[in-house]
Amino acid sequence: MxxxxxxxxxxxxxxxxxxxxAERAHSGxxxxxxxxxxxxxxxxxxxxxxxxxxxxxxxAGLLHDTVEDTATSIEDIRKQFGEEIAFIVDGVTKLGKIxxxxxxxxxxxxxxxxxxxxxxxxxxxxxxxDRLHNMRTLHALPPVKQKRIAxxxxxxxxPLAYRLGMQNLSGELHDLAFPYLYPQEDKWLKANVSExxxxxxxxxxxxxxxxxxxxxxxxxxxIAIDFRAKRYSSLYHKLLRHDMDVSKIYDLVALRIIVDxxxxxxxxxxxxxxxxxxxxxxxxxxxxxxxxxxYRSIHTTVIGPEQKIIEVQIRTGQMHEENENGIAxxxxxxxxxxxRGGVKKLSAQKLTEEIRWVQxxxxxxxKYLRADIDPQEFLAAMKIDFFxxxxxxxxxxxxxxxxxxxxxxxxxAYQIHSxxxxxxxxxxxxxxxxxxxxxxxxxxxxxIITQKxxxxxxxxxxxxxxxxxxxxxxxxxxxxxxxxxxxxxFSKSEIKMVVKxxxxxx
Numbered sequence: 001m002x003x004x005x006x007x008x009x010x011x012x013x014x015x016x017x018x019x020x021x022a023e024r025a026h027s028g029x030x031x032x033x034x035x036x037x038x039x040x041x042x043x044x045x046x047x048x049x050x051x052x053x054x055x056x057x058x059x060a061g062l063l064h065d066t067v068e069d070t071a072t073s074i075e076d077i078r079k080q081f082g083e084e085i086a087f088i089v090d091g092v093t094k095l096g097k098i099x100x101x102x103x104x105x106x107x108x109x110x111x112x113x114x115x116x117x118x119x120x121x122x123x124x125x126x127x128x129x130d131r132l133h134n135m136r137t138l139h140a141l142p143p144v145k146q147k148r149i150a151x152x153x154x155x156x157x158x159p160l161a162y163r164l165g166m167q168n169l170s171g172e173l174h175d176l177a178f179p180y181l182y183p184q185e186d187k188w189l190k191a192n193v194s195e196x197x198x199x200x201x202x203x204x205x206x207x208x209x210x211x212x213x214x215x216x217x218x219x220x221x222x223i224a225i226d227f228r229a230k231r232y233s234s235l236y237h238k239l240l241r242h243d244m245d246v247s248k249i250y251d252l253v254a255l256r257i258i259v260d261x262x263x264x265x266x267x268x269x270x271x272x273x274x275x276x277x278x279x280x281x282x283x284x285x286x287x288x289x290x291x292x293x294x295y296r297s298i299h300t301t302v303i304g305p306e307q308k309i310i311e312v313q314i315r316t317g318q319m320h321e322e323n324e325n326g327i328a329x330x331x332x333x334x335x336x337x338x339x340r341g342g343v344k345k346l347s348a349q350k351l352t353e354e355i356r357w358v359q360x361x362x363x364x365x366x367k368y369l370r371a372d373i374d375p376q377e378f379l380a381a382m383k384i385d386f387f388x389x390x391x392x393x394x395x396x397x398x399x400x401x402x403x404x405x406x407x408x409x410x411x412x413a414y415q416i417h418s419x420x421x422x423x424x425x426x427x428x429x430x431x432x433x434x435x436x437x438x439x440x441x442x443x444x445x446x447x448i449i450t451q452k453x454x455x456x457x458x459x460x461x462x463x464x465x466x467x468x469x470x471x472x473x474x475x476x477x478x479x480x481x482x483x484x485x486x487x488x489x490f491s492k493s494e495i496k497m498v499v500k501x502x503x504x505x506x
Contacts, residue, residue, distance in 0.1 A: 003045045003058060014081070015045075018059035021080060025070040032140040040133055041065055047129035051325050057122045060088035064126050067093045091123035092130065094443050097394075124160070128169060131157050135176040150180035165294045168324040174233040182236070189232050196246050200253040201227055207305055210275065211255070218271045223258045223317050230254070250301050251311035258320050262287060265298055265314045272312055276302035279309065287319070295323050391442045401446075406439050407465045410456075413448045414469040421469060422476050423450035437463040459498045 001009070007016040022041045029037035045061035059081065066072040067089060074093070078086035135153055138146050158173035179186040204227050215222060230238075230252050242248040257268055265287060282301035290296045297315040304310045315323065393401050393412055401415045409427030413420045426449035427434055440446065456473045464470055 003042060003049050003062070006049075014055050014059050015062070018062040018081065018085075019045075022062040022066055025066045025072050029069065031137070033137055034140075037065070037069070040130075040137075043133040044126065044129045047132055048125060051125065051129075053122070053125060056084050057088065057125055060085050060092070060122070061126050061129055063089050064092045064130055068096055088120065088123050088126060091120065092126050095123070095127050097443070097445075121164070124164070128157060128161055128166070132169065132173065132176075135173060138176070138180065146180045150177040153177045154181060165322060166325055167295060171231045171234065175231050178233040178236070185236055186232070189236055193232075193235065193246055193252075197229055197253060201229070203304075203306075203308060204253060204255050204310070207310075208255075210305070211257075211272070214271050214275050215268065218267060220259065220264060220267055220271060222268070223260065224256075225258075226256050228254045228256050228313065250309045254311040254313050256313045256315075256320075258315060258317055260316060262316060265316060268314050269298055269300060272300065272302060272314075276304050276310070278302050287315075297323065391440055391444075393440050393442070393444045393446050396445065396447050403440070404465050408437050408440065408463055409434065409446060409448060410436050410460050410464050411466045411469045412440065412446050414464075414466065414472050416448070418472045420448055420450060421472055422456050423452065423454045424448055424456075425451040425454055436460070457496065457498070 003015060003019065006013065007019045010016055019042075023038050026037040026041060031037050031040055041062050041064065044064060045058050048058045048061040063077060063081070063085065067074050067077065074086055074090050077089050131153060134149065138149060141149070153173050154177040158170045158177070161173060162170035208225060211225065230249070235249065235252070238249060239246065246252065257272075259265060259268055269283075279301045282299075284299040287296050287298055296319045297313050299311060299313050301309060301311050391403055391405055391407060393403065393407075395401065395416065401412055403411055403415060409429070410421060410424060412427075413424040424436070427436060427438070428447040428449070429438060429440065429444050431445070456476050458473075458477060460473050461470060464473065
């Protein structure tokens with residue numbers, strides 16, 4: 001059932017209220033495609049609904065652009081729909097202000113900033129759904145914007161989806177970006193590989209009855225047997241490693257077998273090897289040892305009929321759901337378990353802060369994959385709290401600067417360049433002047449005001465938070481003369497006094 005159908009079926013539901021609110025808010029607005037703007041909001045919510053996320057997330061998908069693109073304020077959303085949805089919409093609005101300019105050294109900072117600003121993975125789900133629909137309609141934008149958005153998608157959002165275990169989404173985002181980033185390579189692939197795709201799929205369809213027969217003999221009843229074609233973007237990068245020889249790509253089209261249990265996965269592996277011998281060293285057991293993003297499956301490369309090489313992937317239905325949609329799918333799985341009753345409630349444990357964030361996310365997933373947990377407890381555990389000791393401020397050019405919490409504009413200035421820090425005389429945060437000891441927050445846009453021949457003040461050492469700033473300030477102060485010398489009348493000197501304020505002092 002679609003979001004539109006749900007709205008008609010339950011006109012008083014949260015999703016229906018969000019649907020009509022967003023439709024009114026975007027009334028009269030058009031996208032570059034010429035369609036009403038509300039089409040994008042609805043498409044975003046439909047994607048979230050396909051991922052089977054909760055109704056608050058689907059409602060936030062409908063509302064995600066109202067604050068940025070209409071006269072609606074975040075307070076309006078809060079009054080109409082409550083704090084939870086307002087928080088998600090506000091998070092997506094903040095993420096919309098971040099622009100990636102292709103600075104490779106800062107790409108990891110930007111990924112971390114997206115997670116830090118989100119604080120709730122549902123913010124990222126809405127942002128990813130929004131980006132997916134935007135990429136599907138990217139053809140309507142001017143070429144310069146197409147290239148920038150495709151690059152941002154390929155280097156930021158697709159890898160982020162992959163790290164969240166959302167394999168299918170990650171692959172689609174890479175594929176959608178590929179023709180804009182590599183137009184000539186895309187044409188070559190379509191001209192040289194499409195026929196090979198078709199012939200390999202037809203071959204797998206011919207040999208499937210023999211596979212089904214041997215599974216029946218072993219009393220194995222798969223949920224499904226289907227075919228997974230390798231995506232163009234990943235195929236191209238793999239071809240580069242194999243001299244552009246498509247015959248060396250064994251998983252161009254893979255045979256996928258889905259069963260009920262883990263024990264059946266291994267039984268199917270034995271049955272497959274019974275009729276088709278495996279290539280030595282080509283069995284990969286990602287069930288016993290999952291990938292860092294929690295992908296689980298067994299892969300084996302075998303020699304099939306006519307001496308053709310085939311990759312076979314074996315997994316359970318739950319693994320398949322989670323491999324396709326990652327954490328979103330796991331959230332649904334636990335929600336369904338909770339609905340069936342008998343679920344033991346567990347309190348959410350905080351993640352270890354010493355480990356890198358990728359490892360933290362992996363540990364977090366593994367913990368909840370093993371545990372029986374109430375859906376509400378699981379939802380609470382989705383709150384991202386492992387960046388609470390970092391802030392991510394932004395330069396006027398959109399570059400992300402990663403600093404410790406309580407960092408100041410002076411710390412920010414020295415992170416950019418020591419000369420910027422030394423010459424700093426003032427700062428604007430989000431367009432407003434602030435004191436140099438102002439405590440910055442994540443997503444603050446910071447502009448440093450400099451003055452030629454300016455040198456740092458000793459009192460800066462009392463409030464800076466980074467060791468880099470502290471070291472650079474001390475170095476600059478050491479270069480100053482230790483005492484004030486009398487100079488000719490035409491020379492200029494600056495005397496600075498740092499004292500406690502009192503009435504009448506000046």
